[in-house]
Amino acid sequence: AQKVTQAQTEISVVEKEDVTLDCVYETRDTTYYLFWYKQPPSGELVFLIRRNSFDEQNEISGRYSWNFQKSTSSFNFTITASQVVDSAVYFCALSEAGDNNNDMRFGAGTRLTVKP
């Protein structure tokens, strides 16, 4: 069975610090997809990124970067020079291929607080 673990329940940093959110996953499939979502206080989940299991290339989008390592089954998310607006709950999720979107497993989430 697929599983996603976000061991960090809460993280608090001061503005401009870099912060890394950890995500470790378990799956028996060779083809799968990993996601990160942001949930601001308003409650709506905002899609950030999707990676498939065949693409281990790290990705950078502005202050956000993602480090996908199949060898350690990890898909970590780093925010560089954090800002107060980054405060939110961040979810990592996994879906195995062939499920046709139906079985997306979420981690418990990491609550990030960025203090001014």
Place this chain on the structure above:
Amino acid sequence: DGGITQSPKYLFRKEGQNVTLSCEQNLNHDAMYWYRQDPGQGLRLIYYSQIVNDFQKGDIAEGYSVSREKKESFPLTVTSAQKNPTAFYLCASSMLAPAVSYNEQFFGPGTRLTVL
């Protein structure tokens, strides 16, 4: 604007009453989903639907019912059989993925249900 709407934002009900949560999307997505979120936990799938007049149970379907009479609408009824209905409910939608691709899910703003 295209998106997913959920109403109401906050809902209060007395114990033993059924309550229906609304979810509408104008993204022309085929698939729709209902998730439940409890404090400190990730999202858990209640029901999903890939096509009109068809839906499937997720991990925690007991005490819930759904209908999919229109492509745009996927209402969720929380019945009196649900023993602990107080939670945050999120609706999502997505295109149906081809076998070699994946489409991320887009989420509505959520409904916070409190049963008194």
